[in-house]
Amino acid sequence: MLVARSSAAVGSELLERLAAARIRTDELFDLVRSDALYDRPIPERHRIIFYLGHLEAFDWNLLRERLVHGKALHPELDQLFAFGIDPVGGGLPADQPADWPSLKEVRHYTGHIRQTLDAALEGVLDSASASMPRSGEFPASVLLNVAIEHRLMHAETLTYMLHRLPLERKLRKAPRLELVAQPVEARMIEIPAGSATLGLSRNNLTFGWDNEYEQCAVALPAFLIDQHKVTNRQYLQFMVAGGYEDQIFWSEADWAWKTQHNITHPAFWSQSGDQWFYLTMFDLVPLPLDWPAYVSHAEASAYARWAGKSLPSEAHWHRAAYGSPEDSERPYPWGSEAPSLRHGNFDFQRWDPAPAVGGPEGRSAFGVADLLGNGWEWTSSLFEPFPGFEPFPFYPGYSANFFDGKHYVLKGGSARTATCMLRRSFRNWFQPHYQHVYSGFRCVSR
Ligand SMILES: [Fe+2]
Secondary structure (H helix, E strand, O other): OOOOOOHHHHHHHHHHHHHHHHHHHHHHHHOEOHHHOOOOOOOOOOOHHHHHHHHHHHHHHHHHHHHHOOOOOOHHHHHHOOOOOOOOOOOOOOOOHHHOOOHHHHHHHHHHHHHHHHHHHHHHHHHOOOOOEEOOOEEHHHHHHHHHHHHHHHHHHHHHHHHOOOHHHEOOOOOOOOOOOOOOOOOEEEEOOEEEEEOOOOOOOOOOOHHHOOOEEEEEOOEEEEOOOOEHHHHHHHHHOOOOOOHHHOOHHHHHHHHHOOOOOOOOEEEEOOEEEEEOOOOEEEOOOOOEOOOOHHHHHHHHHHOOOEOOOHHHHHHHHHOOOOOOOOOEOOEOOOOOHHHOOOOOOOOOOOOOOOOHHHOOOOOOOOOOOOOEEEEEEEOOOOOOOOOOOOOOHHHHOOOOOOOEEEEOOOOOOOHHHHOOOOOEEEOOOOOOOOEEOOOEEO
16 A cells, blocks of 8 residues: 555655665676676577666656656667567567677666666655655656566566576576475366456555556356466376377467477477476476476467366456455455465575475465466466556556557466565466466366
């Protein structure tokens, strides 16, 4: 609740959260060898150096005129580092390392921007109410939350990118994983007919992105849902059964993508002889059979068809996660207690997944396990606006650019998702052929 507390308390909490988010992103760049900062680990994305500049440029471009009333200091770099790339359509960027400013120049830019912004923010948030509207209709607290969550989202997506950086191009920041077998007993849970609440009411003072509004209710008939995410063990059965070779399990577009790119297994997997291996953030390990299978939407959909099931809609997922036999709904699957480490694998406690069995303390009222953290979950729902959607005027393309029928909603969160984005209304989205997301899935049947 943002306005129930003094503005000074709100302001200082926001600045603390911004500082903590910066630590998260700074430590990511610290694990890249300095001679690898101009690498492009994912062909469809920018080089790593872009993101070093982007995080400060975003904050500065967002807050300079709207909140701190500063002068433009490096307008060319503000523009160069303004926007990332969403890889729809297959066109690959062709820029060369020499097209980018030197590391010294980028570091000077980011240091100068951060210092200038911090000095100005302290004044703004100390002297005025953080929760009062500024820049027209939006409180300073909304703008600061946008900056904080934007950075924390990049803390996750940058990790996807650095996951693809060859192991010898990064510095190990975690001990070798000890893999523990914890087989999942695959079962489905019956969810009775009922209503699922999606989105966020504008009367709720919690921060939400534009696509989280307005709140709406969806009535659902009874359905069955997997208690756990589909594991690597289950996914391997689909592969051994010839799932990648039989077009019947794939939509036309997904089959064309799979064929064109010669996709024969999940992007985190590799094969040597008869043995499957899994690329973790810092190691190549024998395939952990009990971990959730991280795959693209296309691969998840093919598995679901093979299993005679389907992916849950966004509303199915909400009902299974937040509904209850009493028909009341919870803020979190386990109840109303704020998320903590015993509820799931999220908030940067691990670099990699944990066994999909999940802990008993994270389960929903219906007993569905491992819902928040340990891998986003694909849904069958296209990313579309809720009725009453209005784009943020200070960031009009954030969601609206992706209401294109080419992106699907994901729910839940991964090991690298910050706690603040585990709120019920948060929606993530990716296009169906992007393989680098920490995203698994579970199936439903009716
Ligand atoms: Fe961004």
